Amino acid sequence: MDIVIRRAEVGEITARAYLDDGLLDFGESDAYLDELRDAAGRAAAAEVLVAVADGRVLGGVTFVPSGGPLADIAGPGEAEVRMPAVAARARGRGAGEALVRACVDRARATPGCVRLVLSTQRTMRAAHRIYARLGFVRTPERDWNPLPDLDDIRLLTYALTL
Secondary structure (H helix, E strand, C coil), X not given: CCCEEEECCCHXXXXXXXXXXXXXXXXXXXXXXXXXXXXXXXXXXXXXXXXXXXXEEEEEEEEECCCCCCCCCCCCCEEEEEEEEECHHXXXXXXXXXXXXXXXHHHHHCCCCCEEEEEECXXXXXXXXXXXXXXXXXXXXXXXXXXXXXXXXXXXEEEEEC
């Protein structure tokens, strides 16, 4: 199967993937859900990419170039992968890896970018395997909590030196 990566609107697929996988601590009332759905808003400040096969969108990711306003953890000289998501019906077909590879390619093409970073939840084990396969390494010193009021939410971080 040929997977094509292109720019597109993918807000609802992203939101649905996070909801269906139980990745939002507050489910349908989670405030992060609005941000996941707002692909158009992300596209104004970053590059929103989708994986497409046989005319169907399989998933999407947001690539935040060095210094982009949507970065959570990226510092100077770093780009960031945000909100990777693949529709449940499309998993296991290589879309997730293709999306991450597209981000790696974009980071390498970004002048001054020396590292690509990302945050992930502990339960996203399939994603962790993709990151390791592509050469990302864990950076536990950068792990962080997006909701400091809640002790049990800790995001793991990875980095790929370019």
